[in-house]
Amino acid sequence: MSLDYVKFTPGFEQFMPKEYRDMVEHGPFGKKTTVSQMGSFKEILEEHPMCAGCAMTLFIRLAIIAFPNPEDTITVGTAGCGRLAISQAAIPFVYGNYGDQNGVASGLSRGLRLRFGDKPKDVVVIAGDGGTADIGFQQVLHSWFRKERFTTIMLDNEVYGNTGGQESGMTTRGAVLKMAPLGKKFEKMDMVTMAKVAGCSYIATVVPNNPRRVESVIKKAVLIARDIGPTYIQAYTSCNIEYAIPTDKVMEDAKTVEDDRYKFTEYVSDEAKAYLAERYGYKEFVPKAPVAVTTA
Amino acid sequence: MEPISVIGTKNKKGQVFTDPRVMMRDAPRTPSFYTGSEVIKEAIRRASIDVMIAYPITPQSEAAALIGELFAEGYIGDYFRGESEFAVMSQCAGAAFGGARVFTTTAGPGTMRAMENFPMWAGARLPIQCIVTCRGINSPLSIQPDTIEISYLMQTGMLVWHAETAQDFYDWILMGYMVSEEPEVHLPLALCCDGFFVTHTKDVVDLTPTDMCLPPYDPYRSPVPCMDMECPPVRMMRDPFIMKSNYISYATHASWQQEVWAAAERSRKHTIAWLNGLIETENSDADILIVTSGTAVSQGREAIRLLADEGIRVGLVKIKTLRPWPEEEIREATKHATHIIVPEFNVIGWMAKEIKATIPRSERVVAGPRVCGGMTMPPEIIVEEIKRALGIRSTTLAARG
Numbered sequence: 239m240s241l242d243y244v245k246f247t248p249g250f251e252q253f254m255p256k257e258y259r260d261m262v263e264h265g266p267f268g269k270k271t272t273v274s275q276m277g278s279f280k281e282i283l284e285e286h287p288m289c290a291g292c293a294m295t296l297f298i299r300l301a302i303i304a305f306p307n308p309e310d311t312i313t314v315g316t317a318g319c320g321r322l323a324i325s326q327a328a329i330p331f332v333y334g335n336y337g338d339q340n341g342v343a344s345g346l347s348r349g350l351r352l353r354f355g356d357k358p359k360d361v362v363v364i365a366g367d368g369g370t371a372d373i374g375f376q377q378v379l380h381s382w383f384r385k386e387r388f389t390t391i392m393l394d395n396e397v398y399g400n401t402g403g404q405e406s407g408m409t410t411r412g413a414v415l416k417m418a419p420l421g422k423k424f425e426k427m428d429m430v431t432m433a434k435v436a437g438c439s440y441i442a443t444v445v446p447n448n449p450r451r452v453e454s455v456i457k458k459a460v461l462i463a464r465d466i467g468p469t470y471i472q473a474y475t476s477c478n479i480e481y482a483i484p485t486d487k488v489m490e491d492a493k494t495v496e497d498d499r500y501k502f503t504e505y506v507s508d509e510a511k512a513y514l515a516e517r518y519g520y521k522e523f524v525p526k527a528p529v530a531v532t533t534a
Numbered sequence: 535m536e537p538i539s540v541i542g543t544k545n546k547k548g549q550v551f552t553d554p555r556v557m558m559r560d561a562p563r564t565p566s567f568y569t570g571s572e573v574i575k576e577a578i579r580r581a582s583i584d585v586m587i588a589y590p591i592t593p594q595s596e597a598a599a600l601i602g603e604l605f606a607e608g609y610i611g612d613y614f615r616g617e618s619e620f621a622v623m624s625q626c627a628g629a630a631f632g633g634a635r636v637f638t639t640t641a642g643p644g645t646m647r648a649m650e651n652f653p654m655w656a657g658a659r660l661p662i663q664c665i666v667t668c669r670g671i672n673s674p675l676s677i678q679p680d681t682i683e684i685s686y687l688m689q690t691g692m693l694v695w696h697a698e699t700a701q702d703f704y705d706w707i708l709m710g711y712m713v714s715e716e717p718e719v720h721l722p723l724a725l726c727c728d729g730f731f732v733t734h735t736k737d738v739v740d741l742t743p744t745d746m747c748l749p750p751y752d753p754y755r756s757p758v759p760c761m762d763m764e765c766p767p768v769r770m771m772r773d774p775f776i777m778k779s780n781y782i783s784y785a786t787h788a789s790w791q792q793e794v795w796a797a798a799e800r801s802r803k804h805t806i807a808w809l810n811g812l813i814e815t816e817n818s819d820a821d822i823l824i825v826t827s828g829t830a831v832s833q834g835r836e837a838i839r840l841l842a843d844e845g846i847r848v849g850l851v852k853i854k855t856l857r858p859w860p861e862e863e864i865r866e867a868t869k870h871a872t873h874i875i876v877p878e879f880n881v882i883g884w885m886a887k888e889i890k891a892t893i894p895r896s897e898r899v900v901a902g903p904r905v906c907g908g909m910t911m912p913p914e915i916i917v918e919e920i921k922r923a924l925g926i927r928s929t930t931l932a933a934r935g
Contacts, residue, residue, distance in 0.1 A: 312632075330759075330761045335620075338624035341620075341624030341625045344628060345587070345625035346629065348612045348629055349584065349629035349634035353753075359632075359762065359763065377624065
């Protein structure tokens with residue numbers, strides 16, 4: 239980029255609202271901020287209209303802090319709770335139609351590559367479980383099969399939260415929700431396996447109560463998507479309203495669910511490992527030197 | 535800072551970026567015998583397209599595939615087959631949000647499947663061009679010519695033009711980008727033609743030189759920010775208007791919708807200059823006028839010739855743009871007519887309805903003849919319709935045995 243994006247127009251400094259001045263002077267653009275510095279810099283997403291105690295909001299804040307290059311990142315989404323927060327962030331958010339976020343991101347990623355060549359322009363899809371696994375399913379899977387180079391993040395609250403609590407494909411079997419009055423009849427969709435089959439280069443499942451881990455997976459996913467291929471992160475971001483989780487128990491619920499059925503998993507393709515090691519110095523992926531075998 | 539012009543420089547294929555007015559009006563033309571699909575390819579070869587996204591559906595499949603050949607030859611930046619028309623139109627939107635010049639094609643049920651995207655394109659001010667090679671959308675399934683889908687497109691906020699011939703098509707594809715991309719317009723264009731009649735027939739078309747092409751799209755002339763993180767200032771929003779139930783939200787949405795339609799109106803002066811008017815007339819002082827668009831115009835021309843042989847003088851109004859709708863032009867052209875015949879290739883007669891809503895004394899409009907479902911429109915049925923309107927007995931086509 240042009241960090242000009244986050245400068246004052248000369249002569250306008252004193253007239254800009256404080257929010258804006260804070261973003262220019264104390265924002266994360268052009269700096270390497272981390273989740274452990276939260277509270278000491280102006281976040282790209284701060285104010286939002288989400289419900290009190292919303293785990294999804296915490297996850298979105300962490301994810302945006304983790305973007306390796308926020309000054310060159312464009313987010314894409316669709317209808318859902320997450321959209322209400324992301325569209326208030328200080329980076330562009332593209333909303334196309336219901337469930338077409340991975341199609342829009344495919345075109346956006348290709349258009350930006352044509353125009354900017356090797357200069358990274360990170361495209362990140364952030365959409366809910368309904369948007370990703372139900373209405374957007376075809377476009378999500380096809381973007382993966384086509385090896386489109388952008389990151390897809392599913393905010394999995396296991397329900398249509400924004401429309402008032404209807405069953406989604408990611409709801410667990412048996413859950414009684416609107417439109418599933420007798421309980422959900424089929425299993426939670428295994429999108430992780432589908433991502434693997436469709437050829438994603440990096441796949442991770444996370445919960446929001448481990449900020450450093452969220453930061454780590456987001457960073458890897460975005461970097462790998464630049465050059466290697468599609469990446470997928472599935473995050474458990476409970477809906478404390480529809481699942482009646484007391485506000486002060488939201489993180490406890492996340493921990494319980496993590497231990498029970500949403501364990502941290504991470505898949506990194508060999509190509510992605512080599513890329514992270516060579517390009518970005520990830521020591522964990524540097525091939526270990528063969529152990530010398532000595533014979534007595 | 536001095537503006538840098540690309541005019542006169544070459545693209546990677548050696549084509550010279552040419553002032554569109556010079557290219558379209560002054561440059562020598564070469565008559566070429568091509569199908570409509572091939573004409574689309576030749577126009578796109580000269581259109582400096584960044585991204586084309588394709589999906590097969592009759593009768594546009596051939597054109598969409600031919601543009602793949604252009605991609606293979608290096609004339610287009612990126613090209614692929616999407617997974618459905620809805621996906622394709624979303625992918626087109628993404629590329630346009632990123633600042634690319636985008637082209638696609640669709641038809642009939644594909645148009646309907648993609649429909650959610652069209653008002654979104656218009657609202658997002660994406661100057662994408664979509665060729666619509668019209669065909670039936672009804673059940674039982676039909677792949678045959680029928681223009682009913684245009685009536686849906688006309689309510690989306692897009693510019694909608696209706697080509698009669700392959701020559702119209704060739705010129706309007708190139709001119710369409712020039713109108714669509716004007717900063718005060720910046721709207722998508724649905725460039726329609728009647729499937730098969732135009733796409734699958736051969737015609738002589740005068741082509742501009744192969745070594746000339748349109749200047750590239752400049753996304754920074756867009757009236758809304760390009761989504762590339764290159765346009766200061768930082769985008770910050772509080773309380774997006776999407777979900778709010780209050781007056782300010784309603785007023786914002788209302789004013790934006792009005793602005794989209796106002797932008798279509800502002801396209802008039804550019805379109806008039808490029809297309810030499812939104813309508814074209816012949817003998818509009820005649821008592822009887824045929825007023826229509828697309829290949830119904832061609833059939834009307836034949837009917838006029840047949841009637842002239844019998845001493846009946848009939849004039850013609852060819853409507854080129856449906857959005858913007860040439861309201862004043864149609865009123866003026868039809869002011870002396872006693873009978874206004876509107877032949878159409880669809881069952882509902884959307885063109886006749888539009889005309890009735892436009893002119894005084896709408897009882898002058900004869901809403902027909904109409905054919906649909908792939909039926910052809912022999913000029914004789916237009917002749918018959920006119921004679922019936924005039925109270926002249928004629929032998930019906932059915933009676934011809």
